[in-house]
Amino acid sequence: MKNNHTLIIGGGIVGATLALKLAQAEMPVTIIDARPERSEADWQQVLGKRDARVYALSLASINLLKDVGAWQKIAASERKADYSQMQVWQLNGRGELLFGDSGDSGDSGDNSNGNNSSNDSNQNSEPKMLGSMVEPAVIEYALWQRLTAADVSQYLTVIDGQKVVDMDWLGSAQGYRVTLDDGSVIDARLLVGADGRGSFVRKQAAIELDVLDYKQTAICCAIQTDKPHRATARQAMLPTGTLALLPLADITDEDKANPQHWQSIVWTLPRNQALALLEEAPRYIADKLAAASNYELGAIREIESIASFPLAAQQAKSYVADNLVLIGDAAHGVHPLAGQGLNLGMLDVKALSEQLTHDYARSGNKLWGTNQTLRSYERLRRPHNSLMMHSFSALNWLFAGSLAQMRPIQQLRNEGMYRVSKIKPLMRLFAKQASGV
Numbered sequence: 001m002k003n004n005h006t007l008i009i010g011g012g013i014v015g016a017t018l019a020l021k022l023a024q025a026e027m028p029v030t031i032i033d034a035r036p037e038r039s040e041a042d043w044q045q046v047l048g049k050r051d052a053r054v055y056a057l058s059l060a061s062i063n064l065l066k067d068v069g070a071w072q073k074i075a076a077s078e079r080k081a082d083y084s085q086m087q088v089w090q091l092n093g094r095g096e097l098l099f100g101d102s103g104d105s106g107d108s109g110d111n112s113n114g115n116n117s118s119n120d121s122n123q124n125s126e127p128k129m130l131g132s133m134v135e136p137a138v139i140e141y142a143l144w145q146r147l148t149a150a151d152v153s154q155y156l157t158v159i160d161g162q163k164v165v166d167m168d169w170l171g172s173a174q175g176y177r178v179t180l181d182d183g184s185v186i187d188a189r190l191l192v193g194a195d196g197r198g199s200f201v202r203k204q205a206a207i208e209l210d211v212l213d214y215k216q217t218a219i220c221c222a223i224q225t226d227k228p229h230r231a232t233a234r235q236a237m238l239p240t241g242t243l244a245l246l247p248l249a250d251i252t253d254e255d256k257a258n259p260q261h262w263q264s265i266v267w268t269l270p271r272n273q274a275l276a277l278l279e280e281a282p283r284y285i286a287d288k289l290a291a292a293s294n295y296e297l298g299a300i301r302e303i304e305s306i307a308s309f310p311l312a313a314q315q316a317k318s319y320v321a322d323n324l325v326l327i328g329d330a331a332h333g334v335h336p337l338a339g340q341g342l343n344l345g346m347l348d349v350k351a352l353s354e355q356l357t358h359d360y361a362r363s364g365n366k367l368w369g370t371n372q373t374l375r376s377y378e379r380l381r382r383p384h385n386s387l388m389m390h391s392f393s394a395l396n397w398l399f400a401g402s403l404a405q406m407r408p409i410q411q412l413r414n415e416g417m418y419r420v421s422k423i424k425p426l427m428r429l430f431a432k433q434a435s436g437v
Contacts, residue, residue, distance in 0.1 A: 007188030014328035015194030020068035023156035037160035052305035056339035081247035190369030199330035217274035226298025228260035241268030320374040
């Protein structure tokens with residue numbers, strides 16, 4: 001069994017989901033999380049606050065969370081905001097794109113100021129869900145409950161509050177010997193780096209990065225608006241960068257009595273402009289934010305949990321080495337304008353778990369995590385992730401920055417959005433791509 005052992009470094013959403021997938025396949029797996037273990041009381045304290053951040057989970061990611069038994073717990077908690085439409089528009093431009101049930105008609109018109117007049121058109125039938133907005137801690141709590149469940153305990157070991165301080169490769173037949181900061185040592189046939197953008201695993205394996213600094217900063221916060229979101233994820237393409245207004249779950253009794261008025265905001269701005277704005281009072285930021293959205297959802301009543309993070313895209317030059325593989329943010333990071341970062345990581349999990357178990361069974365239950373298996377995973381995922389990274393970078397370039405404001409670029413962009421909005425099959429394809437299935 002030792003030769004089949006997998007060690008996952010990184011206990012976030014991607015790492016935990018992979019651990020559960022392998023344990024369900026009756027493959028011994030250990031997962032190391034540097035964060036201290038949380039008690040049930042600790043979790044409830046975290047969940048008692050509204051998080052300004054959400055993940056836009058695609059249907060593919062939701063299906064994977066269902067497979068490991070986590071989505072059922074998220075759904076039961078009602079701490080999610082399903083969305084059935086995606087609205088993309090540009091201020092001072094021609095046309096808008098509306099994906100989803102109402103968007104399938106392609107009848108978006110010349111709605112240049114982004115007013116959401118189409119939202120009431122599909123009230124007579126149950127809308128088809130494109131995905132769901134869920135706060136990070138809600139997903140992590142559901143996964144934590146599953147990691148400690150009896151049905152996987154025979155194959156799954158969880159080590160909390162420990163950092164990896166050393167990695168030694170012992171040869172392809174043995175794999176890695178990993179040392180933790182408490183001095184304990186673990187041998188692993190396969191080492192998985194799921195430890196985020198600053199991955200220790202990637203650095204220790206001497207895998208280099210391609211990095212693109214956008215020189216932008218994203219401001220995130222939670223806002224309560226005059227108008228309800230109507231299960232629509234919105235994104236305004238502004239000259240300064242993208243502005244996303246994403247539905248948030250209603251968590252208080254007051255919220256539920258007057259639902260759908262809380263949004264998660266990701267507002268991309270040039271770095272200096274964002275840092276200057278962050279120095280202002282919350283009310284000033286709220287008013288500037290409402291104006292930037294052209295009052296799409298009216299005035300902003302409340303604003304909470306204002307934070308920021310610099311934006312850069314990155315991709316590992318290789319996802320694999322002998323007895324080692326990278327997944328999620330350790331392998332790639334993209335611009336947040338399409339909200340696909342976590343979804344790409346979850347697709348990594350699906351591809352890697354399927355490739356590992358398929359090749360193991362094909363070898364007569366002898367070979368685990370061979371170079372051939374890992375290279376097959378890389379061939380499946382790296383080109384797709386690379387395409388997504390460059391596509392999002394191109395979209396950011398097309399709408400933001402001084403070059404994007406040149407009149408020929410504006411005219412091309414405006415006409416392109418207008419024409420795309422009129423092509424029904426293409427709009428349906430975009431909706432399918434957004435759902436990830």
